[in-house]
Amino acid sequence: SSEVTQDPVVSVALGQTVRITCQGDSLRIYYANWYQQKPGQAPVLVIYDKDSRPSGIPNRFSGSSSGNTASLTITGARAEDEADYYCQSRDTSGNHWVFGGGTKVTVL
Amino acid sequence: QVQLVQSGAEVKKPGASVKVSCKASGYTFSSYDIHWVRQASGQGLEWLAWMSPNTANRGVAQKFQGRVTLTRDTYTDTAYMDVSSLISEDTAVYYCARGRLYGGNSYFDYWGQGTLVTVSS
Numbered sequence: 001s002s003e004v005t006q007d008p009v010v011s012v013a014l015g016q017t018v019r020i021t022c023q024g025d026s027l028r029i030y031y032a033n034w035y036q037q038k039p040g041q042a043p044v045l046v047i048y049d050k051d052s053r054p055s056g057i058p059n060r061f062s063g064s065s066s067g068n069t070a071s072l073t074i075t076g077a078r079a080e081d082e083a084d085y086y087c088q089s090r091d092t093s094g095n096h097w098v099f100g101g102g103t104k105v106t107v108l
Numbered sequence: 109q110v111q112l113v114q115s116g117a118e119v120k121k122p123g124a125s126v127k128v129s130c131k132a133s134g135y136t137f138s139s140y141d142i143h144w145v146r147q148a149s150g151q152g153l154e155w156l157a158w159m160s161p162n163t164a165n166r167g168v169a170q171k172f173q174g175r176v177t178l179t180r181d182t183y184t185d186t187a188y189m190d191v192s193s194l195i196s197e198d199t200a201v202y203y204c205a206r207g208r209l210y211g212g213n214s215y216f217d218y219w220g221q222g223t224l225v226t227v228s229s
Contacts (some may be wrong), residue, residue: 033215035153042203042219044155049213086153090214095141096169097155097214 022087033070132202141207
């Protein structure tokens with residue numbers, strides 16, 4: 001399968017924890033990576049190799065994976081975390097790259 | 109610092125071609141793959157293609173095979189993507205991104221600013 005799927009919309013109260021999930025057969029083979037995108041901006045890598053954070057990404061962002069599901073967790077959500085989040089992996093053949101449809105996170 | 113700087117916005121007629129450039133700086137261009145991703149207005153990210161500046165090996169998503177051509181200039185550290193036979197549905201922001209490979213995993217650690225391509229008669 002070449003698809004990874006995400007819930008389209010998630011909301012979280014300020015300071016609370018939110019988990020965004022991504023499902024797909026390829027996630028049994030390849031790690032998920034996660035990107036944050038704010039309106040009018042290019043995506044920014046926030047988690048790679050399932051659970052690693054690039055330099056400069058706050059530690060309230062964390063990643064995990066089990067079976068065909070990967071998760072991005074924001075612990076203690078801030079207003080600036082309101083954005084679209086995309087998971088990304090390779091397809092099961094390994095020859096192409098795939099993105100989930102994106103999850104819009106609203107911080108209430 | 110690592111930068112990917114893309115060419116400016118384009119307006120094209122249906123059936124025409126567009127060539128988008130992506131100039132890399134701040135790292136060894138030949139050491140990392142370049143990927144191309146697009147995003148239509150209000151829509152998600154869609155992966156199009158990749159190229160190794162070192163070997164010129166490349167791959168194109170099945171949906172775009174026959175319409176997307178990738179080239180690079182290792183003297184100017186610039187990657188190019190040519191999209192032909194444009195239709196209105198190709199209207200989108202096109203991004204280049206640097207690819208990282210670790211084991212079997214692959215991700216995009218730096219992105220260009222995006223190039224808006226508008227296809228309209």
